[in-house]
Amino acid sequence: MSNESNEYYKAYLREKQARDELETLLEDKTRSLYLANQELEANLAQLKRQHAAILQSEKMATLGVMSAGVAHEINNPLAYINGNIGTLGQVAKGVSDLIKTSQSFSKDAIDQDDFKEAFAQLESQYQLCFFAEDAQDLIDDCQDGCQRIATIVASLLDFARPKNNEFVMADMTEAIDSALGLLANQLKHIELSVKKSDIPMSHCNLAALNQVVINLLMNAKYACEQAKSEGMHASSEIELHIKKVSTHIIIEVTDNGTGIAQDTIPHIFEPFFTTKPVGQGTGMGLAVAYGIVSEHSGTINVASTEGEGTTVTVTIPVNHVK
Known part of the structure; x- marks a missing residue:
């Protein structure tokens, strides 16, 4: 074999060796990337589970805060149901005795005078004529009370039940209505103004947005109560507004509460940060709200002046694509 042929062969071997080494290196890198991707997917799944657990934990904490008001809301219809x-x-008992007396009269067991006397006694004892006029109203009141209780309980169960966090096409106004229904008793001493403009359907998680609105309203209520107790304002006022601006849906909650110090605002979305006394706040309400709004590719901003009040603005893009 000539020297030239030998040199070509050596070059071929060097090239083959380099190619084999590159293929081996590529296989190793591919394997490493695959394992890293598997680890990332596992970590992501764990983070999603932890996020869902945090959401549920905050939801139950919020439910605990609302429980006193909800109990009162249920007790009201229960009271008049029980009375009716x-x-x-x-x-x-009077109706039963009247039926028996009427049967005796129809069988000629008693004469007309005895029947009239028996009826007069029953009327005097049981006020049967009053019952005949008002019986349907009493029954209607009972049915209305039962329906109110059923609605409240259904709303509580729906709020407390873990959700699958599915995004569906929906009207975000439903999240507002659901929150107001749950907080009706909590906000009954608040001058509440609700403005709902027509908004388009959007791909969203209504259950999660309901939790956001509840957290914002509960915070506003607390700030208003504090301001009133400190003599800052004569009345507690909250304004809730949902509207469409350009390609976004805006949910705005404004209160005339105590306001937030400017050096505190940068920390309010931090987990476990709270200005409330121990036992009155978890410090997770706004952190959870921030996470939910971020999942909707939105933003949540706070503007506040101490002694005057706070406005929280949630901005979510209208999504028709998914």
Whole structure:
């Protein structure tokens, strides 16, 4: 073999060796990338589980804060249901005796005078004529009370139940209405102004947005109560507004509460940061709200002046694509 051929062969071997080394290196890198990707996917799944657990934990904490107001909201219809049933129960004996007396009269067991006397006694004892006029109203009140309780309980169960965090096409106004329904008793001493403009359907998580609105309203209520107790304002006022501006939906909550110090505002979205006394706040409400709004590719901003009040603005882009 000539020297020239030998040199070509050596060059071929060097090239083959380099190619083999590169292929081996590529296989190693590919394997490493695959394992790293698997680890990232596992970490992401764990983070999602932890995020869901935090959301649920904050939801239950919020539910605990609302429980006193919700109990009162349920007790009101229960009270008049109980009263109406007591009235119906008392009259039921009189109606039963009247039916028996009427049967005796129809069978000629008693004459007309005896029937009239028996009826007069029953009317005097049980006020049967009053019952005949008002019975349907009493029943309607009971049904209305039962429906109110059922609605409240259904709303609580829906709020407390873990959600699958599905995004669907929906009207975000529903999240507002649901929150207001749950907080009706909590906000009954607040001068609440709700403005709802027509907004388009958007791809969103209504259950999560409901939690955001509840957290914002609860914070506003607390600030208003503090301001009133400190003599800052004669009345507690909250304004809730949902509207569409350009390609975004805006949810705005404004209160005339105590306001937030400027050096505190940068920290309010930090987990476990709270200005409330121990036992009155978890420090997770705004952190969770921030996370939910971020999931919707939105922003949440706070403007506040101490002694005057706070405005929280949630801005979420309208999403028709998914």
